[in-house]
Amino acid sequence: MRQHSPTPPSAQPVALVSGAGRGLGLAIAQELLAHGWRVSIGTRQPVPQLADHGPAQLQRSRFDALDADSETGWIAEAAAHFGRIDAIVHNAGVLSTDSVLTASDAEFDRLMAINVKSPMRLTRQLWPYLQQSPNGKVVVMASLAGKRVRAPEGSLYAISKHAALALAHGIRHCGGADRIRCTAICPGFVDTDMADGVLPEMRAQISQPADIATLVRTVLELPASASVAEIPVSWQVESQY
Incomplete structure (x- = not known):
């Protein structure tokens, strides 16, 4: 059998992952590292x-x-360390269980700042690096809450995730000329600390961080000829998203 030479380290793509200290972000970082990403x-x-x-x-x-x-x-430290940046996964985010009637202005501003404004700023600053990449990618961790509102509780969170989903589509359109692709991943319940209030019988069935991490890596490794706008993911069959 023909032996293939290993990929030179300098040719390995580089991804930034926000909020990788635990839960879903940690799983994404581990998945990418296990499959040759820097x-x-x-x-x-x-x-x-x-x-x-x-x-x-x-x-x-x-x-x-x-x-x-x-x-x-x-961004400056990552670029200096690796010499290139090919992708970013906007995973950092916060949850709120407030409704649109009970939430304070400060809580609204906090959610929008973390879940929407920071990913927008990061993408804007990263853009020159993505333009130089042969396969520039952006992944926005949105949520099924960004596609529908099911209850008063968490409706404020849903606003932020609707905005995050719109951000992903906006980035996707901005990247058209440079073939920089952006995908929104929209999970339902995932077995992280954000699911601590879920009933035990449900938690035993919900999506695992590794499931979502596999999807993120798949999207990042797709060629530009396969542009995927969004991927809704649920642990159960839903009538509609």
Whole structure:
């Protein structure tokens, strides 16, 4: 059998993953690292679960979605470390169980700042690197809450995720001329700390972080000729999204 030479490290694509300190973001980082990606994680604290990966494959920067300066610093550090940036996964986000009638203005502003404004700013700053990449990609972790509202509780969160979904479509259109593709992943319940209030019998069936991580990697590795706008994912069969 013919032996293939390993891919030179400098040719390995580089992805930024926000909020990779735990849960879904950590699973995405682990999935990409396991399949040959070099990864820069943006977190508020070190991530001991990834300590086995050396600097050739993993770089970490301090990132806080409420601190615009940390976004600029993260991109600069990742680019200096790896010499290229091919993709970003906008995973950092926060949940709210407030309704649109009970939420304060401050809570609205916090959700929009973290779930929408920070990903928009990061993408804007990353754009020159994505334009230089042979396969520039953006993934926005939206939610099924961004496609429908099922109850008063969490309707404020749904507003932010509707906006995140619109952001993904806006990025997709902006990237048309440069063949930079953007996909919104829209999961329902996923077995992370955001599902701590879910009943035990339901939690035993809901989507696993590894399921969503596999979808993210698949989207990132698709060629530009396969542009996927959004992927809704649920742990059950829903009548409509």
